[in-house]
Amino acid sequence: MNDYQHSDSFDNLFELYQEVIIDHSQHPHHFGALPQATHHAEGVNPLCGDTLTLYLKIENAVIRDAAFQGHGCAISTASASLLTDSIIGKSIDEAKRLFEAFHQLITSEKETAADNMLGKLIILAGVKNYPARVKCATLAWHTLQAALRQDAQPVTTEA
Amino acid sequence: MNDYQHSDSFDNLFELYQEVIIDHSQHPHHFGALPQATHHAEGVNPLCGDTLTLYLKIENAVIRDAAFQGHGCAISTASASLLTDSIIGKSIDEAKRLFEAFHQLITSEKETAADNMLGKLIILAGVKNYPARVKCATLAWHTLQAALRQDAQPVTTEA
Amino acid sequence: MLDAKAIKKDFPALNQQVHGKDLVYLDSAASAQKPQAVIDAIVEVYRKDYSNVHRGVHTLSERATRHFEAARETISRFIGAQDSREIIFVRGTTEAINLVAHSYGRHCIKKDDEIIISEMEHHSNIIPWQLLCEQTGAILRIIPVTNSGDLDETAFKKLCSSRTKLLAITHVSNAIGTINPIKALIAEAHRHNIPVLIDGAQGIMHQRVDVQDLDCDFYAFSGHKLYGPTGIGVLYGKTKWLEAMPPYQGGGEMINQVSFEKTTYANIPHKFEAGTPDIASVAGLSAACNYIQQVGFEAIHQHENALLHYATEALMTVPELRIIGNPTERAPLLSFTVEHIHAHDLGTILDHAGVAIRTGHHCAMPLMKRYGLAATARASLAIYNTQHDIDVLVEGLHKARGIFKR
């Protein structure tokens, strides 16, 4: 039960629901379809039924544009919004490294050097104290991977 | 657990395994087939796999002869042996009443008036202290009922 | 009237803090907490009378078997069955329904036959029938749900026909609380000679169920929602069906004689209970039935209804909160949404107030779709809940709105 002690106070919640996150969830960036998309994939969180479609426009192994549609909680919507912000202009390899770094951020206790590359994404760090919500934060990222793999089947956040 | 107290001593066993019972089990009466049988049925005790075939020769609603074959423990063999002894010469109705009285004897705590009609069968009374063995003592009797009903399917001692 | 505060003391798990707050458990529809009496019954089995059942002549085995079958009697009386052989022990509601789909299905359902379910079913009362239809070519017919959250009874009547081979319907909707008029539905189905399976997962704990009075053909429920242990549930079935149905799982305890040439099966209920059963949980379920009967269904009904009324009024004071459905009769559970706040976020925030609610699709995706929702928050009430629990919930909801309205 130790991992719960540090979030014993109601105020800790504000670490999770920072203003930036609420903002992104209420006014997500790049929300909508992307008609010129070259890649897209669907993601599902079977726990809550949330779904997300991610669109990418890739040229010469560089993500030129990205957008998403769907329905999710504040964490998953903010995460998707921040994801699109972060990957536009990045190469596929850079995006994959970003995924690794992000995954580290919200699942492991220790800080790593890679945290530097995360930029704004760092504000989602608080999620790691909410194991049941980690899947919300990673849905968009799993969907990104599926889109890069050009999966036809929806990807899920299940282990 | 109260019902176990009265059989707390090893010697109580002799109430179950009386000499007459051991005798009947080792030298059963009317053991074998009955070629002139008019009725027969098979009984099975699924708990232990014991089986028993009972043959009856019935004329004018009177059991003229009876015999049994099969394989069982001391209690079930003695019970079958005593059953054949008891029913030969009895009318079908009398045999049915005997079944009722016998069933009472080994399943209920109180003695009843019907105990009088049981004759030698009374020596199986000790079985009632051994719930797991009641089925051994009743196998022959359930098979008798099946034979009277002329069942084609084997009867079991299951509840 | 029932003394919920006193009852709460019987449930050790309720006397704890979460995030530094007293736990307010409003998730009993997912699984109820257990009174000490149930825990004690399980411990008693393992500490004293433990052995496998139905197989031995030694004292422990005999005691274990006797307790096991006595539990069957207790549970049989609890639901008013005619005969304890009509009580089949299974893992839970889900397995009970799968057993019927598999065994009754194989016995009675073929291509182009129809099975009626409703739009408000739990996935456990949808997927077994979808799988059966896939395998047999039978057709699944769906009773629609009205805006208020009731079954569309006119539509139901139209669906009934001579092709219909089963009606499988929930007693109470776990997602929005609708209590279906099952007695009337059963009567209507029987007029067409349609047997009826009732998914009682959410019905069994709020009111006295009398399967003979209902005249249902099957009634399925889970122990863990009835203040009993996990791993155990019951399929009640009328003798005539159970005797006609082929076995479900094959194995020990369900046989009469086995040979490679020909195997014959045991009588009911054992025919459907292959393998070693959950002996300890059966004892626990029996203890749960006794506990509930001691509290009394009349008191339970009165208490839960009063609390539901209080909760409904209280929730309606929260701005932008919408209660889903307004059915004719409702079990003590409320599903709701709060504008601009996703149910998951509500769940997390309430958790920090010590309040445990369920959020998501409640394993009822088709019903969610019908209401155009992906997820709701659900507060479900049980015998141990109090008005204070509701007050803490409402306070937490205001807090959540505060966080999202900065």
Added chain:
Amino acid sequence: MLDAKAIKKDFPALNQQVHGKDLVYLDSAASAQKPQAVIDAIVEVYRKDYSNVHRGVHTLSERATRHFEAARETISRFIGAQDSREIIFVRGTTEAINLVAHSYGRHCIKKDDEIIISEMEHHSNIIPWQLLCEQTGAILRIIPVTNSGDLDETAFKKLCSSRTKLLAITHVSNAIGTINPIKALIAEAHRHNIPVLIDGAQGIMHQRVDVQDLDCDFYAFSGHKLYGPTGIGVLYGKTKWLEAMPPYQGGGEMINQVSFEKTTYANIPHKFEAGTPDIASVAGLSAACNYIQQVGFEAIHQHENALLHYATEALMTVPELRIIGNPTERAPLLSFTVEHIHAHDLGTILDHAGVAIRTGHHCAMPLMKRYGLAATARASLAIYNTQHDIDVLVEGLHKARGIFKR
């Protein structure tokens, strides 16, 4: 060497009297007694961390889910699985085998295909295949057993062919104790591309099982024989099979998305775990694995083997007693008959000496038939048994002969 007397103290049920005599429990092959650590683990769940799993965001649900999945990891390591997703929770060995028969069977077995089992199987590893053959038109092939109680390996090799779609075989015979050379059998089967299911009900508790080393495709076992709770067991399956197999039971937790048009299923292991699982028993099983690992399989093996040796010698001193079978390798259990005394009568008489043994056909009727027996007496040994237990058994057998030789 293991201190059985100290271990016995960990098992509350063993510290009791039966018919005024200290209990001597020699029926662990039917079901083992439980150490206090297992009972405590169950109580802990219900008193503290109880909630339904996999469905909620609140603290109790999250803790329950975390413990549940941690238990899967523990059990996965216990049997050396590559990935904990290969661990499917079921009620017991019987359900595990039925799951494979139903799901792998539906996926891979059709008319005229062959399934190989042996003459020494428990009914739980016979009937599911008989039912499958009935439904599909596949053919059941039987490996005969030699007089000594070993599998006839020459006959086995002849049975393997390209028509064979599965070998389902027991690790250890529950009726006579034979330890089958499963690693060699698996290798031989794999040479013919035949997947292999091992019924591990009697194998898992006596030696370290490493499913990767064995290279079996499926391994099934029950918690209750492994000093764990009732109601829980495990089907281990290689990922490649589990992923290819269709679902077994339909319901909550095993889905991805549900609609009346199209339902998609969850990934393994959840695809095979419909409905609320036996949450408390999973915790208990995990505690049992930890307990056993603390005792250590090496110590267990040494202790049980020494005791088996002692028991064999001791039983042979009883006149007219015949031990059934003389297999190459034997698990610590002995099946025997005593001339002129039926096993049932032995069972009752021994019970009065405080000794619990099993009597009957041990759910292995075909093997009984092979030996021309209707029933045997079986004494099975576990970590808590001592030489003194054997002495009491032998004394009781002499008593029984006395009663029957008056």
